[in-house]
Amino acid sequence: RKEVEQDPGPFNVPEGATVAFNCTYSNSASQSFFWYRQDCRKEPKLLMSVYSSGNEDGRFTAQLNRASQYISLLIRDSKLSDSATYLCVWGPKGYNKLIFGAGTRLAVHP
């Protein structure tokens, strides 16, 4: 089983839609969680950290469910510029490294 599993998509949504991605992780000792965004043929960039209490940044909301071992990303009022691949990332406890999921592709159309 992969350490991080994501639905590869693509998720095709119209502008203004709300879309949610889930990501499951297998290691219960995970310490840190993040969402990174990667545009086509570009480098990944940190979108937001995921805290146990959940956190929100504008139209983006991230949630962590430790009991079920998944994290989620909710995007409200989708924009064309949100089209990208969203990478689920976690940091194992005791190790100074990040584990990246393969990504979920989002395509927002007019």
Place this chain on the structure above:
Amino acid sequence: NAGVTQTPKFQVLKTGQSMTLQCAQDMNHEYMSWYRQDPGMGLRLIHYSVGAGITDQGEVPNGYNVSRSTTEDFPLRLLSAAPSQTSVYFCASSYWSSRGRAESYTFGSGTRLTVV
């Protein structure tokens, strides 16, 4: 600030050739790492370094060497290129978070390597 600079952006190698991918950062980050990205597999960690003179292996280190003689530079050497090393290579650096971990990665723009 330039951030993380990777060179070259593109490279074609013949099987058996060696080469060095360069990575430099100007943010005084202690932590640096190399990942490779293949379709459908996500980024996989090759090697990382927590400071000058200190390196360690990641998930897929075979066929690659690294060194960290300065805080700024973290080159990745391919010893004898193989077609299986065809990939996109990303270098990343990070400062230490308040939890004492490297978490906020700044990536370089990548090197697209093809081995024929």
